[in-house]
Amino acid sequence: MDLEYSSEYEDFRNELRNFLEENKHLSPGAIARPPTNREGSEDGPNPAQRWQQLLIEHGYAARTIPKEYGGCGEAPDPLKTHIIAEEFAKARVRPGHSGDNRLVPTVLELGTEEQKRWLVPPSIRGEMSWCQGYSEPGSGSDLASLSTRAEVDGDDFVINGQKIWTSGAQHADMMFCLVRTEPDAPKHQGISYLVFSMDTPGIEVRPLVTMTGDATFNEVFFTDARVPKNQIIGKRGEGWFVANNTLKHEREGLGDPHQAENRFREIEELMRNETVDGDPIMDNPTHRDRLLQLQGRMLAMKYNGMRVLTSQRKHEEPGLPRWIIKLQGCELNHQMAAMAIDALGELGTLYHRSDHMRAGGMWQQRFMMDLGLIIGGGTAQIQKNMIGERALGLPKEPKVEVKPT
Amino acid sequence: MDFALSEEQQFLQQTVNELLQDQCSLDIVRQDAAENETKNQALYGSLTELGIPGTLISEDYGGVGLRLLDAALIAESLGGSVATVPYIGSSVLAPLAIQLAGSDEQKDSWLPKLASGEITCGVALGEHIGARDNTPITSEGSKVSGRAMFALDVQDADVFLVATVDDELHLVEANDAELNRLFTIDKTRSVGELTFDHAPSDSLESSIDSTSTLAKVVDAGRVVVAADTLGAAQSMLAKAVDYAGERQQFNRVIGSFQAVKHMCAEMAAELEPCRSLVWYAAHAYDAIPEDARITACHAKAHLAEVGRFVARKSTEVHGGMGFTDLLGLHYWFKRIELNRQLLGTPEFVRNEAAKVQGWI
């Protein structure tokens, strides 16, 4: 147990702090996703792309992506990655990205040389943005049952079917998508992983409004959409295994403890500053005790994250501490948002521009969005199945043949 | 940056675990409980050979001179086996208090005997934290009077460490106090009521004022109680997972029912981050002073909550068998429950965390 950072890391942290101090005015506002080149102007990179470029130049984004694909080519160092996440979070500055944390690692691991050169450099520059076409109306948790088909015709796959809940499809340049190419194979072995432009003829995106009132996700319809055969990642019929690679990367991104600590600090401030009947909320012992319970959870998750990080540095499999992050982290975020709403009382229900609205309605938004994240990326129940079966070794449910009704 | 146990620490814990497996089986615990024995001589003897009572005592006084994280690992093991030996009072609170606030002479006269296991020390801090049914403990010169409730590790103790209303700490020889053992749901550890009537005492005096000593000792105690709960809850989870993998109903192993699987997953998901919280709090006690008190409070409170959750869910996974004396699961359940109440209940401890952060 040694929580001191060696001088190499202290220096790294100090340089980063200086960098942030000097440059944070250049960082674009807190937009959840990088704007795409569709939103960008014709005359050169937009502010988000310039910010990303600056971060790449300094080694604070796309760190471990090889130089030949436009990254910094640094050796993987989980501790530096952690320091970057920590310092950006502390400074409340928008961090850089590695293109798309689901797609890019997958292409680097499983793509051909040509695919890497085609897809990785523009993605990390923020000039090629992505959406994930996995879920279908009939296939959510049971993703492998998906039925969108791709049939070979000449040099192309021809896609027909529908995806749903596709986040960001209305802005994305590209989609990575699971399609059934081998309809007669067992369900896990008949899937392929394709990448294609959202401008491909035959793709129609229809926004799907969420409970927040915004259309952050979409339905995507395919009618004879033609995608060249060489735009497959991995082999035909191996898409399930390629996709699992992506899912692994996605799961790790949800429930991030850095976010939770920042959020906690925001609620603490809120409870000190907001008053009810003239007294700060913090003076109310019931509210305060709830906040303290959340703090205990938040700290436990923070130190759990340090434990995972230490395992990763030693190239050890973290096991249970990692399996629980999505379930516990997303739950904690949701409970924190709920706490903030309760501290605000009726003010926490305002959902239209009003001078009385606090933090631009951020907590209302988060309270709902965080519930979405408990469901998306593998529901809480599916997480518990995985913890039970893969981490604790409990038996799977017996397979039953149920005839479709 | 390395947030993990060292090889020595892993070895220490493994050694203690092996010893406990051997000498603290459920049968032994059951027999001790039947006889109200909370200082199993054979087990205590073996632990003493390993130097366990002297874990936190400096080598100058015959101890091992380890840190609170090491003591927490030992407590985790003891909790995991519901061990019927004194520890938190006699081997954590008392030695730390004497080292922090005792004179050289006091250290000379008490620490070597505590380290060697020759004597044990009961600890009564009720006057400082969580006084119930007390009559105030007061001191007059070198005599103390009053009544202290829920003193820890009292059985066969040779000396008692007692806190007064003024937050002074005194040592009183067992012969000079009246002990009335109190029997709680947890039969694996002893607590008692101590009455002093102008009892001659040796007060711990040093440059450090005793309020901060006492608070620091309590921080350590809370972390170690949390670690004990961690171990006990981990055992209950492991038992539940084992049972869920064996027991069959409806021609299926019950662990294949999601209702059961999800109870196990929830226990694991709640408990696993607790380990990191306990490690951090223990490490902070020695190495990160600014985080020490707040993480000690949170470790104590959070483990109390998660411990209770796991104790209850594990019992449910075991069905009717879980409720029987036969299975003995209740020893862990009860240990977790006593831990929850010791050195401040979660609500009190969280309130203290609020004060530490200047929220009130």
Ligand SMILES: Cc1cc2nc3c(=O)[nH]c(=O)nc-3n(C[C@H](O)[C@H](O)[C@H](O)COP(=O)(O)OP(=O)(O)OC[C@H]3O[C@@H](n4cnc5c(N)ncnc54)[C@H](O)[C@@H]3O)c2cc1C
């Ligand atoms: C905010 C958000 C963003 C999303 N973004 C994307 C995206 O970009 N791309 C994409 O492809 N998808 C996306 N999704 C879809 C998401 O992956 C699915 O919603 C999710 O996997 C659940 O599938 P489902 O909605 O079909 O629910 P179902 O699978 O129908 O689940 C309904 C209920 O049944 C339970 N259930 C189902 N199977 C089991 C089981 N085996 N054991 C126990 N309980 C079970 C579930 O836990 C849930 O409570 C997003 C979803 C949300 C909410």
